[in-house]
Amino acid sequence: MISVEQHLDRILSTVTVIPPFELGVLDAQGCILAADVQARGSLPGFTNSAMDGYAVHASDIATASAESPVTLPVVNDIAAGNTKPWSLASGQTMRIMTGAPMPHGADAVVPVEATDGGVVRVQIRERRSVGAHVREVGEDVEAGNVVLRRGTLLGPGQIALLAAAGIARVRVVPRPRVVVISTGDELVEVGRTPGFGQIVDSNSVMLTAAVTAVGATPFRVGGVPDDARTLMETLEGQLVRADAIITTGGVSMGAFDTVKEVLSRVGTMRFDKVAMRPGMPQGFGVLGDERVPVFTLPGNPVSALVSFHVFVAPALRAMAGRPEPSYPPGYVPAVAAEPFGSVEGKMEFVRVILDDDRARLAGGQGSHMLGALAAADALAVIPEDVTEVAAGDELMCLPLLGREGM
Ligand SMILES: Nc1nc2c(c(=O)[nH]1)N[C@H]1C(S)=C(S)[C@@H](COP(=O)(O)OP(=O)(O)OC[C@H]3O[C@@H](n4cnc5c(N)ncnc54)[C@H](O)[C@@H]3O)O[C@H]1N2
Numbered sequence: 001m002i003s004v005e006q007h008l009d010r011i012l013s014t015v016t017v018i019p020p021f022e023l024g025v026l027d028a029q030g031c032i033l034a035a036d037v038q039a040r041g042s043l044p045g046f047t048n049s050a051m052d053g054y055a056v057h058a059s060d061i062a063t064a065s066a067e068s069p070v071t072l073p074v075v076n077d078i079a080a081g082n083t084k085p086w087s088l089a090s091g092q093t094m095r096i097m098t099g100a101p102m103p104h105g106a107d108a109v110v111p112v113e114a115t116d117g118g119v120v121r122v123q124i125r126e127r128r129s130v131g132a133h134v135r136e137v138g139e140d141v142e143a144g145n146v147v148l149r150r151g152t153l154l155g156p157g158q159i160a161l162l163a164a165a166g167i168a169r170v171r172v173v174p175r176p177r178v179v180v181i182s183t184g185d186e187l188v189e190v191g192r193t194p195g196f197g198q199i200v201d202s203n204s205v206m207l208t209a210a211v212t213a214v215g216a217t218p219f220r221v222g223g224v225p226d227d228a229r230t231l232m233e234t235l236e237g238q239l240v241r242a243d244a245i246i247t248t249g250g251v252s253m254g255a256f257d258t259v260k261e262v263l264s265r266v267g268t269m270r271f272d273k274v275a276m277r278p279g280m281p282q283g284f285g286v287l288g289d290e291r292v293p294v295f296t297l298p299g300n301p302v303s304a305l306v307s308f309h310v311f312v313a314p315a316l317r318a319m320a321g322r323p324e325p326s327y328p329p330g331y332v333p334a335v336a337a338e339p340f341g342s343v344e345g346k347m348e349f350v351r352v353i354l355d356d357d358r359a360r361l362a363g364g365q366g367s368h369m370l371g372a373l374a375a376a377d378a379l380a381v382i383p384e385d386v387t388e389v390a391a392g393d394e395l396m397c398l399p400l401l402g403r404e405g406m
């Protein structure tokens with residue numbers, strides 16, 4: 001029996017960051033930048049108005065007040081999208097809309113609320129100083145400057161900046177492509193009615209969803225029967241498009257545990273009992289010339305999803321170039337709302353519902369119990385040496401992917 005930490009260490013010291021690739025900015029969402037990015041153009045690209053109002057020479061309205069307004073002739077309208085450069089002579093004004101280019105010579109904007117809104121001539125009731133409500137060219141970003149550094153995670157804000165700064169494609173660490181295979185003669189495809197002794201292949205849809213939730217790209221192969229040749233052919237066929245492969249089932253002590261039987265003989269695959277519950281039988285190694293990491297997770301659904309969170313998700317994040325905090329990553333503190341027991345000598349991953357920071361059991365803790373899994377928000381991680389948890393005890397919880405809330 002090895003510890004959770006030992007198994008995770010072996011995985012993380014094996015996987016490597018995927019080589020960088022150039023992607024369109026939208027496809028790069030969720031990826032890590034592989035190189036610094038310089039702005040092609042300045043932002044704003046031209047000096048423009050921050051308000052709907054009137055472009056003026058500030059010196060013309062220096063005495064304006066409610067009691068003694070200044071009246072100016074309105075000589076033009078400038079809308080956003082106007083592409084003609086205008087000039088404003090002293091003693092005149094132009095109506096200008098938010099985002100429209102400032103006319104040459106104008107140095108302030110008076111918001112429409114501080115005027116009578118006139119279209120031929122306008123009464124200005126408040127003074128404004130030089131620069132008021134004017135967005136200067138390059139005040140946000142200067143052309144040629146580095147706008148995003150290598151290692152930055154690209155979210156919506158970063159993608160907007162790239163697009164606005166004239167960058168349509170970027171070099172990033174691509175999302176890992178992850179093939180999901182489930183094994184077992186008892187499996188029927190989702191949507192089919194299982195006969196006696198059969199079950200729906202829920203693991204492959206669960207893990208496909210988990211791969212998406214962690215920011216990687218899934219390829220769901222679905223159920224493969226417990227047949228050595230079919231399994232080997234399927235794996236060999238999938239290696240070409242996979243940065244990683246996940247299988248479920250067939251790794252314990254059964255007479256028909258094909259995954260373990262077939263893979264024990266190839267690549268660097270190793271099968272271990274890991275001191276955890278659920279998720280004890282685990283296999284990991286690399287296959288093929290490209291050394292594709294293969295995770296063979298146990299078939300019980302809760303065991304498979306717990307294993308994904310504890311071993312696969314950190315590995316996929318590492319392959320995607322995301323910095324992972326030191327072990328254990330991403331855990332949040334909570335307080336036990338009720339007492340419960342835990343098995344000695346194994347790290348237990350208890351499905352809990354979180355009400356603020358109070359953790360209560362999500363229901364039955366059997367590794368086949370999808371009802372309780374679906375009710376849970378997080379896994380409370382109970383160390384190997386703890387056998388009793390009392391109400392009020394502090395817990396460390398691993399939030400379940402996709403349940404973090406909006
Ligand atoms: N004699 C022993 N028996 C078992 C041991 C053991 O140490 N000695 N370990 C148990 C533990 S712990 C686990 S976990 C399971 C792991 O089993 P396998 O990985 O070999 O998985 P299977 O036997 O194929 O299936 C287990 C269970 O999960 C259901 N299953 C399988 N695939 C799917 C799927 N795609 N979707 C939904 N459900 C699935 C399957 O029907 C079984 O009920 O072994 C214990 N046994």
Ligand code: MOO
Binds near residue numbers: 276277279280367
């Ligand atoms: O280790 Mo198993 O995953 O408990 O059912």
